[in-house]
Amino acid sequence: MRPELWRRLLPAWPVALLAAAAAVAPWLPGNPYRTDLGAVFTAPSAAHWMGTDGLGRDVASRLAHGARVSLTVGFATAAGAILVGLPLGAVAGYRGGFWDAAVSRVIEAALCFPALLVAVAILIDPPAWLRALPDPLRVAAALAALGWTPAARYLRAEFLRLRGSEAVLSARAAGAGTLRIVALHLLPRSLGPVLVSAAFGASAAALAEAALSFVGGDTPTPTWGAMLLEAMRQSGRAWWLALFPGLALFATVYGLNGLAEGIRDWLDPRPQHR
Amino acid sequence: MSRVGRIARRLGTYGITLAIVTLIVFLLTAAFPGDPLEDEADHRLPPEYRHALRAQLHLDDPVGVRFARWVTDLAHGDLGVSSRERRPVATILRERLPVSIALNGTAVALIILLAAPLGIAGAWKPGSRWDRIARFGTTALYAVPVFWTALLLQGLFAVRLAWLPLFGTSSAVGISAWSRAADLARHLVLPVTCVALGGLAYVSRFVRTALLDATGGDGGRAIRARGATALRYVTHHGLGQAAVPLLTLAGFLIPRVVSGSLLVEEIFNLPGIGTLMFDSVMARDVPVIAALTLVTGIVTLGAVAAADLLAAWADPRVRRAA
Numbered sequence: 001m002r003p004e005l006w007r008r009l010l011p012a013w014p015v016a017l018l019a020a021a022a023a024v025a026p027w028l029p030g031n032p033y034r035t036d037l038g039a040v041f042t043a044p045s046a047a048h049w050m051g052t053d054g055l056g057r058d059v060a061s062r063l064a065h066g067a068r069v070s071l072t073v074g075f076a077t078a079a080g081a082i083l084v085g086l087p088l089g090a091v092a093g094y095r096g097g098f099w100d101a102a103v104s105r106v107i108e109a110a111l112c113f114p115a116l117l118v119a120v121a122i123l124i125d126p127p128a129w130l131r132a133l134p135d136p137l138r139v140a141a142a143l144a145a146l147g148w149t150p151a152a153r154y155l156r157a158e159f160l161r162l163r164g165s166e167a168v169l170s171a172r173a174a175g176a177g178t179l180r181i182v183a184l185h186l187l188p189r190s191l192g193p194v195l196v197s198a199a200f201g202a203s204a205a206a207l208a209e210a211a212l213s214f215v216g217g218d219t220p221t222p223t224w225g226a227m228l229l230e231a232m233r234q235s236g237r238a239w240w241l242a243l244f245p246g247l248a249l250f251a252t253v254y255g256l257n258g259l260a261e262g263i264r265d266w267l268d269p270r271p272q273h274r
Numbered sequence: 275m276s277r278v279g280r281i282a283r284r285l286g287t288y289g290i291t292l293a294i295v296t297l298i299v300f301l302l303t304a305a306f307p308g309d310p311l312e313d314e315a316d317h318r319l320p321p322e323y324r325h326a327l328r329a330q331l332h333l334d335d336p337v338g339v340r341f342a343r344w345v346t347d348l349a350h351g352d353l354g355v356s357s358r359e360r361r362p363v364a365t366i367l368r369e370r371l372p373v374s375i376a377l378n379g380t381a382v383a384l385i386i387l388l389a390a391p392l393g394i395a396g397a398w399k400p401g402s403r404w405d406r407i408a409r410f411g412t413t414a415l416y417a418v419p420v421f422w423t424a425l426l427l428q429g430l431f432a433v434r435l436a437w438l439p440l441f442g443t444s445s446a447v448g449i450s451a452w453s454r455a456a457d458l459a460r461h462l463v464l465p466v467t468c469v470a471l472g473g474l475a476y477v478s479r480f481v482r483t484a485l486l487d488a489t490g491g492d493g494g495r496a497i498r499a500r501g502a503t504a505l506r507y508v509t510h511h512g513l514g515q516a517a518v519p520l521l522t523l524a525g526f527l528i529p530r531v532v533s534g535s536l537l538v539e540e541i542f543n544l545p546g547i548g549t550l551m552f553d554s555v556m557a558r559d560v561p562v563i564a565a566l567t568l569v570t571g572i573v574t575l576g577a578v579a580a581a582d583l584l585a586a587w588a589d590p591r592v593r594r595a596a
Contacts, residue, residue, distance in 0.1 A: 105287070109294035111526060112574040113567060114533035117551060121302055121563055124555045207419055211537055214421050215552065225421075232425050232541070246422045253417035 008266045011258025014251035015071075022067035030061025032222045041238045051240035053230055062222035063244055069213075069223045070206045070252060072136040073143070077205035078198040080144030085151025086194070092152070093159025094182060103156070107149045115146045116208060123212065135221065139212060143205045150197035158190030192267040199260035203253045210249050224249050281583060288579045295571040296348070300341050303564045344564070354561035358554065363565045366550065374539070374546035377462060378531050381469035385477050385527070388470070393481025394509065400486060408478065416475035420534050424468045424541045431464060465535075465542045472534040473527060480523050484516035521585045525578030532570050 021028075030048075035055040044051045050059035092103035122130070122142040130138050162168060163186075171185050213225030224245040231242035319327070328334055332343065347354060353363035392412065396405040431437050439461050502510070532548075539548030547566055554562040 105291050105294055108291045108578075109298055109571075109575075112291075112295055112529060112571040112578070113298070114529040114536070114570055116533040116536055117567060117570065118302065120536075120551070120555055121567065125558065203417075210419055211421065214419075215537065215540055228419075228422060228425065232421075232428075242422070242425055246419070246425075249419055249422070250414075250417045253419075254414065257413060257417065 005266055008262030009259060011262060012255045015255035015259070018067045018248060018252060019071055021064045022071050025061075025064040025068055028061060028064055030058040030064075032057060032062040032065045034058070041234075043238075044240055050244045051238065053227070053238070053241055059227070059240060059244055062227060063224070063248055065222040066224045066227060066245065067248065067252075069136050069221065070209055070249070073140050073209040074202035074206035074252070074256070076137055076140035077143045077147055078202040080140055081148040081151050081201050082194065082198055084144065084148035085153075086155055088148070089152035089155030089194075090159060090182060090186075093156035094163060094178070094186070096160070096163075100156070100160075103152065107152055110146050110149050113146060115143065115204075116211060118146055119143050119208065119212060120215075136209075139209055140205065143208055147201050147205065150201060151194050154193040154197050155190055158193060159186055162186055162189055192263065196260045196264045196267070199256050199263065203256035203260070206252050206256070207249070281586060284583060284586065285579075288575065288582075292572070292575060295575060296345065296568065299564055299568045299571065300344060302567065303560045304337055304340070348568075353565040356554075356559055356562050358557040358559040358562070363561050366562065367547070367565060367569065370545060370547050370550045373544050374535060374548065376458075377465055377469060377539070377544065377546060378528075378535050380462065380466045381473065381535070382527060382531055384466065384470040385473045385531075386524070389474055389477035389481055392474075392478035393485060394513075396478070396482035397485035400482075405482075409482075412475035412478050415471055418471070420468050420472045421537050421541055423471055424464070424538060427464050427467060428541075461542075461544075465538045465544060468538045468541075469531060469534045473531055476530065477523065477527065481516070481520065484519045484523075485513070487519075488514075488516040517585065521581035522578065525574065525581040528574045528577055529570065 035057055036052065037055070039048075039052050040055065042048055042052045048058050048060065050063060053059055053062070088103050088106075092100040119139075119142040122145060123139065126138060126142070130141055133141065167189075168181055168185055171181050176185070210223070210225035210228065213223040214229050216225070227245040228242065228249075231238070231245070234241055332340060335343070344354070351364075353367070355361065356363050356366055359366060392408050396408050399405060432439060535546070536548035536551060538544075539546045540552055543549070547569075550562065551566050553559075554566070
């Protein structure tokens with residue numbers, strides 16, 4: 001018996017919680033930018049649930065605003081990866097031959113680069129069209145520049161597997177055109193693995209965003225990476241500075257990975273993989 | 275097709291991929307809108323001097339010409355001259371690579387040493403308590419960002435306990451070669467741990483899945499029916515069959531580990547290619563950025579190709595066809 005899908009989605013509850021916090025962050029009472037030099041490094045209390053940082057800013061409120069950045073980058077990267085990866089994977093898998101070889105070589109080449117290094121190189125001095133985007137979307141675009149490969153690979157593999165199936169052959173025999181076959185017969189059957197890769201991609205992107213803002217240094221925008229950077233500078237003086245953003249990041253990555261694995265196990269009929 | 279022909283064909287494929295890797299690196303650097311002579315200070319140089327400098331660095335040539343020159347130089351083993359340090363990029367790389375190779379090489383060895391038993395334990399009795407503990411542990415580890423681990427480890431082992439140095443690569447000068455090596459090793463303990471922890475989850479789960487795929491199905495059932503114990507079944511039959519996907523994974527481990535080590539080098543202030551990368555990006559030192567990206571790309575591709583050829587050699591289906 002396969003457990004229900006909703007049971008498999010349970011691991012994602014911390015992400016849902018953070019997403020809710022992110023959604024209502026602008027209307028929460030705390031202000032992530034307001035400094036209070038009379039209350040620096042105060043431990044968690046009723047007034048400041050997660051304490052304050054070196055400038056007296058409310059950590060809880062910065063955390064909620066940081067969630068907006070992290071989750072936007074995560075989901076936008078996943079969306080960008082699908083946007084680029086789906087057409088490429090579809091062409092490679094459906095057409096085969098030269099197209100498959102061409103796309104496969106590009107995927108192979110893209111896999112050879114460390115994603116973080118390329119993202120840093122793109123972001124330090126982005127082209128004008130990228131500069132016009134808001135911060136989180138710019139970061140997402142830089143991460144999706146290499147992040148599209150899993151989506152393309154999985155879709156290609158599924159298309160290759162299904163291309164010769166009876167469902168496709170009978171559709172073609174009935175006179176369906178390429179576009180109709182791809183959109184109505186192949187895509188719906190192949191989206192599962194792509195969704196799984198998107199969830200993994202979102203978690204990797206959230207982690208990469210934190211890494212980028214960690215090395216990127218001081219920005220006024222509250223991000224978890226920048227909060228952890230400050231925690232490092234205060235090493236040991238205020239445990240709440242490292243604990244809460246670290247936990248939030250951990251919960252996001254753990255939750256999104258759990259979600260991905262949940263979908264994968266639900267789709268995978270082989271019982272031993274669970 | 276003969277075995278030699280098959281392998282020649284694969285080599286040709288990797289040649290094409292290599293060309294694409296090179297092109298990506300160039301496009302990445304060509305997309306930089308700025309160049310090294312755009313700072314305020316550079317605009318105060320006398321115009322004729324500035325033009326001479328621009329001509330010397332070939333900054334105003336068309337993209338195609340610059341690409342052709344770059345590739346020709348690469349073919350001669352010339353990686354160009356750093357615009358920040360005015361020294362050959364190859365010399366700079368030679369200074370920086372040892373630290374990164376020591377860091378990443380030790381980390382990869384540690385990952386494989388730890389991940390293989392973990393993956394085998396998981397595939398031995400899937401769903402057992404050990405399997406679940408290992409899975410939970412590695413998933414949790416995967417979700418911990420490397421810079422957070424670094425923070426905690428530094429706080430604990432370097433600040434509180436003061437067992438290990440906080441950062442850098444040496445704490446004394448003018449000591450003998452042996453104690454210098456021991457000193458370097460002490461400095462690398464925490465960074466290596468940080469890099470290795472990040473890759474552990476990824477590899478151990480991959481080992482587990484590859485083993486399960488290899489031992490599942492009718493073949494696996496037949497071996498079990500013949501009376502093989504569960505452990506023997508995984509180690510003797512599973513590992514042999516899983517060798518091909520595992521070898522491929524070993525190749526693609528490199529870019530992952532390098533990504534992690536970029537941060538770790540920055541945090542622990544190690545003079546490797548990670549810190550060099552950040553410094554070069556800040557200074558728009560395009561020749562160095564291009565060389566670094568290219569070197570990691572080529573090293574990865576080489577490892578993947580080697581793994582693939584080895585797998586093709588080891589695969590009985592390919593051997594029989596020869």
